Amino acid sequence: MRPISYFVGAIALVAGCSGNIDYRDYAQSQDPLLQGWDPSEVVRWYESSQGSRLIPLAWLQALEQPNSSQPFLTDKFMAEFRYDQRDVVYTGRTLQKLRLPRGFALDESDDSEFSEAQTKLRWKRGQSPNEPWVGMTCAACHTSEITYRGDSLIVQGGPSMADFQSFIVNLNKALAETLSDTAKFERFANRVLRGTPDQSDRDMLKNALGVRVEWVGKLEQLNETSSRYGFGRLDAVGNILNKVALITGAPNPTPNPSNAPVSYPFLWNVPQHDKLQWNGMAGKTKLGFFGSGLDVGALGRNTGEVIGVFAEVQVRRSPGLHGYISSVNVKNLNGLEYMLERLKPPAWPSDVFGQPDKEKVAAGQKLFTSLGCAGCHTVLDRNDLHTPIVAKMIRLKPEMAGEVGIGTDPMMACNALVSKSDTGKMEGAKNLNDPPLGPNEPVRNMLPIVILEVLLNKKADVVGDVVSGFFGAKKLPTPLGPFAVDGIPGRLGECDREPSRVELAYKARPLNGIWATAPYLHNGSVPTLYDLLLPPARRPKIFYVGSKEFDPKHVGFIKGKMEENSFLFDTNLIGNSKEGHDYGVGKLDANDGKDRENLLEYMKTL
Numbered sequence: 317m318r319p320i321s322y323f324v325g326a327i328a329l330v331a332g333c334s335g336n337i338d339y340r341d342y343a344q345s346q347d348p349l350l351q352g353w354d355p356s357e358v359v360r361w362y363e364s365s366q367g368s369r370l371i372p373l374a375w376l377q378a379l380e381q382p383n384s385s386q387p388f389l390t391d392k393f394m395a396e397f398r399y400d401q402r403d404v405v406y407t408g409r410t411l412q413k414l415r416l417p418r419g420f421a422l423d424e425s426d427d428s429e430f431s432e433a434q435t436k437l438r439w440k441r442g443q444s445p446n447e448p449w450v451g452m453t454c455a456a457c458h459t460s461e462i463t464y465r466g467d468s469l470i471v472q473g474g475p476s477m478a479d480f481q482s483f484i485v486n487l488n489k490a491l492a493e494t495l496s497d498t499a500k501f502e503r504f505a506n507r508v509l510r511g512t513p514d515q516s517d518r519d520m521l522k523n524a525l526g527v528r529v530e531w532v533g534k535l536e537q538l539n540e541t542s543s544r545y546g547f548g549r550l551d552a553v554g555n556i557l558n559k560v561a562l563i564t565g566a567p568n569p570t571p572n573p574s575n576a577p578v579s580y581p582f583l584w585n586v587p588q589h590d591k592l593q594w595n596g597m598a599g600k601t602k603l604g605f606f607g608s609g610l611d612v613g614a615l616g617r618n619t620g621e622v623i624g625v626f627a628e629v630q631v632r633r634s635p636g637l638h639g640y641i642s643s644v645n646v647k648n649l650n651g652l653e654y655m656l657e658r659l660k661p662p663a664w665p666s667d668v669f670g671q672p673d674k675e676k677v678a679a680g681q682k683l684f685t686s687l688g689c690a691g692c693h694t695v696l697d698r699n700d701l702h703t704p705i706v707a708k709m710i711r712l713k714p715e716m717a718g719e720v721g722i723g724t725d726p727m728m729a730c731n732a733l734v735s736k737s738d739t740g741k742m743e744g745a746k747n748l749n750d751p752p753l754g755p756n757e758p759v760r761n762m763l764p765i766v767i768l769e770v771l772l773n774k775k776a777d778v779v780g781d782v783v784s785g786f787f788g789a790k791k792l793p794t795p796l797g798p799f800a801v802d803g804i805p806g807r808l809g810e811c812d813r814e815p816s817r818v819e820l821a822y823k824a825r826p827l828n829g830i831w832a833t834a835p836y837l838h839n840g841s842v843p844t845l846y847d848l849l850l851p852p853a854r855r856p857k858i859f860y861v862g863s864k865e866f867d868p869k870h871v872g873f874i875k876g877k878m879e880e881n882s883f884l885f886d887t888n889l890i891g892n893s894k895e896g897h898d899y900g901v902g903k904l905d906a907n908d909g910k911d912r913e914n915l916l917e918y919m920k921t922l
Contacts, residue, residue: 349662349832351472351584357655358472361455363404364652365423366622367645368451369435371487371528373414373422376450378507380500382489389415397483398476398547398862400461406448419456419476423449425628425643434531435628435643439524440509440517452625454652457550457580462832463864464668471662471832473583477864479883481545481577488532495525535562541573543891546883547862549577549840553593553728556624557735557759560766563631566740572759576727576891579840582833584661585696585826587653591707592617594838595729596823597760611653615778618649619767629770633741639772646777661698661829664920669868672920680918683911687900692824698922708824713812722822723896725839729820730811735759742766827922834872835861841887841894844872845919849912851902852895858886871916 347353353361371379379388386393391401399417406412406422424446430436435449460474494504501522509517538558545551554574561569578594592598598620601613623629628643664672684690692708710722712729739745739753739762746752747765771778811820822838836842843859844867859875862882867874874881887894904912 348469348665349471350660351662352658352660353472353655357658361459361472361652361655362402362418362453363421364453364648365421365451365645366453366618366625366627366649366652367423367425367643368421368453368622368626369423369425369449369628369643370451370626371449371491372437372439373448373450374508375504375525378504379487379490379494380503382486382493385500385503388487388490391415397479397486398864399456399478399483416450417456418459419453420450421453423451423643423645425449425645427628427643429630429641430628430643431630433527434630437524437527439521441520451627454583456625457552458583460832461864462866464866464868467668469665469668471829473656473659474662474829474832475548475580475582477548477862478550478580479545479547479862480550484536488529488536491525491529491532495522495529501525535559538562538569538571539574540571541575543573543575543577543889544883545577546885548835549579551575551577551728551731552621552624553597553732554735556620557732557763559624559629560759560762561737563629563766564738564740564742564762565631566738568738569740570737570756572731572735572737576731577840578728578838579833579835582829583656584659584829585701585705587611587614587657588701588703588705589707589825590704591709591823594822595732595819596707596709596821597732597819612778614653615646615649615771616764616767618653619644619646619770620763622649623766623770629766631741631766631769633744635769635772637772639775640766640769641773642770644770644774646771646774657701660701661922662832663698664831669866672917676914676917677921678918679911680914680916683904683915684918687903687915689899694826695922696826696828698828705826709821710824711821713820720899721896723898724822724837725841725891725893725895726808726811726820727891728838729822730808732760733758733819734807734810737762745769827919830922831871831920835885836872837894837897839892841885841892843875843885844870845916846870846912847872848897849901849904849915852898855887855894857888857894858884861885871920 376389380386381388381393389401394401394417399420401415401417404414404416406414426445427436427447428445457476457478457480458473460471460476462469462471494500505513505518505521508521513521535558538561539555541551551574554572554576558569558572558574561572581592581594586592590600592600598617599613600611622644623642628641630641632640666672684695692710694705694708696703696705710720712723712726713721736756736758738756742753742762742765743755744752745765747761747768750761753761753765831845834844836845836848840861842848842855843861847855847870856875860877860881860883861873861875863874863878863880865874865880866872886892901912904915
């Protein structure tokens, strides 16, 4: 069994306060959480294209909601998916003011060599090959908002509360309805083509819309699952692997249900890690003098991530040195990664939540050491952005005497290991010293080849950034202005039989800024830090998510049922287990529970 390659996509408060501070428009404000980015960097984080191409801008502006004639892109409708809209001044070919969700960026890639089945769409006469598309950038998943009694804080690099799954389902449904509903299509055509278009214009648009509906329908079918992610979770690895299966051109790619949603990881300190992703499947390889050059491991990981979130990629047989044509924006990916080298963990905002109790913090710090927490979760100064962080990988189940397994939900690690599909045009392709791909392979074996070929096609950009790295130069990104549910036991059984069970593990990391990253565990199955410090049997079996309102006492979001807190998280469902990560937390019941309170107070300061 080949090891999982590191070239895998990544595929993101509060006690009394006065005043109603509003930090939503961070670019016009200060840095309330002391994370170190200036306003221009925040704008770049929000608006720099990775090469993601979800939908043409003109279509998104004209699209209506499913089962409605109301515009799709309204603040209210986007808020249902917890995507916060903001004003953007687009300075591309035409200057215009837009209102888009944070982290939705414009892409003007030249589509001349793209596929007519993917994003080389022509819906009007005389159309430019640089027609702007809307896609996602890092900030869509890795920026969070936390509210408390009317005040608001933005956490850069924090885990989003977004419901990506429901957003995509609604977007695809809106496109399909526009294609099939004559009245809806006429309104759409009049907006996209401006005015009253003639029949030839309508025909071009309808044909292009049909092509897009067919493509996204195929991808939706591969990802189909009865699992509902809810707010703040996404099966990113599952979506990436299914995208790879689709672009191989195989006549019948195998659906691998994306049924292992995980919390969006927080991104501060990421450049210091030797392994990324919850299961450590992405790695770090840096070129350049004295470690100052290009991190090709990060470039590979981020390329995999943007492939998963709607980059165009054309897999070709025997591409030679030309690689695979794609929309991936290598320069901006490198620039975004460089920005993360300057991002600090968010500091507990004492002016909003109150100062942590010094005596409790001191007592909690001793407990953190005596309980052995520091053995897995390295203590790192929040201003330390340079010390290498070596991953502590903890297997799901013990392999040898004396080893303690983490015991948390296995679905994410298992799916990454065993998802398979036909290789299509990639049959016979190979990655470095690995054997050539056969007709049907684990998708994890295909992904590094796709990434390698995409980067080979972008070799001028890659080489340019490597050379820049040799001289310590850093460039900032440039914004533009077939397993069914009843097959899960068999899949888990296959993982248990795998000889490479070292890969069935999850990563422990420093807990800097952990207070701002609820819900907890890799799959978001524990609502607060207080609940995580309880024995698994006493953690909530069900709770509600969706609200951004913080509970400073228990350190997490409020978990009761209410209009905003609308998604029921049931830990009894596959992929949602709250078990594991015990490590003797029952001992914290001693001293009338004050030990648990002290440890929690200390963790606020990390």
